[in-house]
Amino acid sequence: MSDATDDRTDDPLLRVQNLEKYYPITGGLLKKKVGEVKAVDGVSFELGRGETLAIVGESGCGKTTLGKTVARLHEPTGGSILFDGQDIGTLSERELKPVRREIQVVYQDPTSSLNPRKRIKDIVAEPMTVHDIGTKAQRRERVVELLRRVDLPEDFRYRYPSELSGGQQQRVAIARALTLNPSLLVLDEPTSALDVSVQAKVISLLEELQDDLGLSYLMITHDLSLTKNIADRIGVMYLGKLMEKAPAASLFDDPQNPYTEQLLSAIPIVEESEAAYKPDRISIQGETPDPSDPPSGCSFHPRCHRTVDECSRTEPELVDVGPDHTSRCVHHDDTD
Amino acid sequence: MTDPILELRDLEVHFNTFDGRAEVINGVDLTVEEGETVAIVGESGCGKSVTAETVMGMLPQPPGEIVNGELYYRDEELLGDETAHERVKTESLGMIFQDPMTSLSPVFTVGEMMRDVMTYQNKTNVGWLEIFRNIVGRRDVSEADMHDRCIELLDRLQIPDPEGILDRYPIELSGGMRQRVLIAMAMLGEPEFLIADEPTTALDVTVQDQILDLLSEQVKREDLSMLYITHNLGVARRIADRIYVMYAGEIAEVGSCEDILDEPLHPYSRGLVDSVPKLTEFDREGIEGLIPNYTEPPSGCRFHPRCPAAVAGECDVTRPPRFELADGREVACLLYEDGLSPAAANEIAATEADTNRGSGTTHGRSSGPRESDESIESLTQRMEDANE
Numbered sequence: 001m002s003d004a005t006d007d008r009t010d011d012p013l014l015r016v017q018n019l020e021k022y023y024p025i026t027g028g029l030l031k032k033k034v035g036e037v038k039a040v041d042g043v044s045f046e047l048g049r050g051e052t053l054a055i056v057g058e059s060g061c062g063k064t065t066l067g068k069t070v071a072r073l074h075e076p077t078g079g080s081i082l083f084d085g086q087d088i089g090t091l092s093e094r095e096l097k098p099v100r101r102e103i104q105v106v107y108q109d110p111t112s113s114l115n116p117r118k119r120i121k122d123i124v125a126e127p128m129t130v131h132d133i134g135t136k137a138q139r140r141e142r143v144v145e146l147l148r149r150v151d152l153p154e155d156f157r158y159r160y161p162s163e164l165s166g167g168q169q170q171r172v173a174i175a176r177a178l179t180l181n182p183s184l185l186v187l188d189e190p191t192s193a194l195d196v197s198v199q200a201k202v203i204s205l206l207e208e209l210q211d212d213l214g215l216s217y218l219m220i221t222h223d224l225s226l227t228k229n230i231a232d233r234i235g236v237m238y239l240g241k242l243m244e245k246a247p248a249a250s251l252f253d254d255p256q257n258p259y260t261e262q263l264l265s266a267i268p269i270v271e272e273s274e275a276a277y278k279p280d281r282i283s284i285q286g287e288t289p290d291p292s293d294p295p296s297g298c299s300f301h302p303r304c305h306r307t308v309d310e311c312s313r314t315e316p317e318l319v320d321v322g323p324d325h326t327s328r329c330v331h332h333d334d335t336d
Numbered sequence: 337m338t339d340p341i342l343e344l345r346d347l348e349v350h351f352n353t354f355d356g357r358a359e360v361i362n363g364v365d366l367t368v369e370e371g372e373t374v375a376i377v378g379e380s381g382c383g384k385s386v387t388a389e390t391v392m393g394m395l396p397q398p399p400g401e402i403v404n405g406e407l408y409y410r411d412e413e414l415l416g417d418e419t420a421h422e423r424v425k426t427e428s429l430g431m432i433f434q435d436p437m438t439s440l441s442p443v444f445t446v447g448e449m450m451r452d453v454m455t456y457q458n459k460t461n462v463g464w465l466e467i468f469r470n471i472v473g474r475r476d477v478s479e480a481d482m483h484d485r486c487i488e489l490l491d492r493l494q495i496p497d498p499e500g501i502l503d504r505y506p507i508e509l510s511g512g513m514r515q516r517v518l519i520a521m522a523m524l525g526e527p528e529f530l531i532a533d534e535p536t537t538a539l540d541v542t543v544q545d546q547i548l549d550l551l552s553e554q555v556k557r558e559d560l561s562m563l564y565i566t567h568n569l570g571v572a573r574r575i576a577d578r579i580y581v582m583y584a585g586e587i588a589e590v591g592s593c594e595d596i597l598d599e600p601l602h603p604y605s606r607g608l609v610d611s612v613p614k615l616t617e618f619d620r621e622g623i624e625g626l627i628p629n630y631t632e633p634p635s636g637c638r639f640h641p642r643c644p645a646a647v648a649g650e651c652d653v654t655r656p657p658r659f660e661l662a663d664g665r666e667v668a669c670l671l672y673e674d675g676l677s678p679a680a681a682n683e684i685a686a687t688e689a690d691t692n693r694g695s696g697t698t699h700g701r702s703s704g705p706r707e708s709d710e711s712i713e714s715l716t717q718r719m720e721d722a723n724e
Contacts, residue, residue, distance in 0.1 A: 196612050222541070
């Protein structure tokens, strides 16, 4: 579907091609399928080793579904997920087990992703128990090492999650994700539930871990300002589709897609100096439409400030608009 | 200066919890001038919502207890006079809450809720007979008038198809629409003073942008004053005239948006502003430590255990009063005790913070130049320069 050429690394860790995840809508007495929600609709991207790719978008755009499908917590309905050269989209649960060691997930809300009835040591050792790795002593040693790694005191081992603050809980969740030495972490809004002063520290930890362990991050977030600071490349998602994909610098310096422009224009700035990065104020219409009944043509056209008649008829493809920079908009064709 | 519309003096609120008595609000002074929008910013648990609830007269008591303080609304004291508070609340105050789904009833349509608000507004005591009359449809205000008023308000908040919205239930509306309905309901009583508690926190940025536009439009149009509670510094900058930075139940710093956000003076506001990811840069150091336990709050300045510029023997002993540095610019920090100019004091705070941080563990990629490895000589030199 994408005719954009991606001449990135020859050997990316993750290559996702035309990934689709459709959910059926059933209705009637016989639960017949009456429609479908295209949560992820033909998404393609590559993630290099040691790289951070951020997926940004508003709520309901399918970014979390994308993350979960890439981690194979959901089964894709189409397309392929090449992880280290192997298509993991079609593997069975048994075949997936070694892959699961390599891909780990950190969720948004640590209070609900950590079992409140287990001690920290058992939570962090859980992946080793599941994969039957190490003796009891080795596991204990690994837990201590991991807690040190995420800057938590060793004696936190004997505590329960409720005795920890939000930032500390998120560190435990990160430690658990690192237990099996993964190469890819799917970070689903890892700092959205935290206060800014705590968020800064967790982000700094994630960057340090990436530098030391050579991890790749697929980061899902709604905070554009955050991605500017930590991501190498950014994909902007709207109603299941990538609208624009670019290196972080070029996305902010030279946004090509009207949707990206609107998102940038809507960020409330904190410091005067930030104003230079914001496009002129655009008044934004409406809200994200119902994903089960997306608009015809370009799914963004009802809210777009540059919409023309053609937008409701033709669905634009992703086209190259710069080095490693692709965007989806009918206006790009005019300039070619 | 004209008389402020709302003034809060030395408010202290305690809560009785199982862990003991939590001294949550510890001497908050706050003024809102006529026609002004004031934002209280701070992180979760700093007491900003408790302050708003106290002003609105909605503080649950018990467990809460107002130990000390006065609240003046147009020169009328309210905290000591429950009936006056109730009257002012129904006649002049309007409140917008964070989560429209929990503040709108799921079992009534938008129209039914709006009609009820109109029927019972400005009434502090409603008898059973009147409620019964209203239920059977004999209300004091005519249905048609109420309908027109609802439509007018919903229209003003740019809700498409206002007639249709009146017959819908809140679950049928999107997040942005629910928030608009909530604002419309707050406007029904024609308040003079709005209290907004994180009204856009649950919304996407594009929708947040729309709601902020609408809200400031309403405030301007009706010449309202507003107290806006938020944790988002960018939102505060967009909507407010002045900002109060709150930490652990105390006001750390007061000033105009530009003053506070472009040149924060209090070490806490500095840490807070630096930690927010921005389009230009982002300081990854954050602020060490956690918000204190309110049952045993730190002595002296409540921020001193986390403060990079804390001076032992002073900050942990003396509770800093609010020093007025310039017109309307107040900072509760001992660094500013000697009547330094803001620029000079700021310089000292910055160098002190950086030297203290330099000895600790700093990791992460640095963002922009920081003079952390400055020698002691040059630091003292700069401090002397600054004092001149």
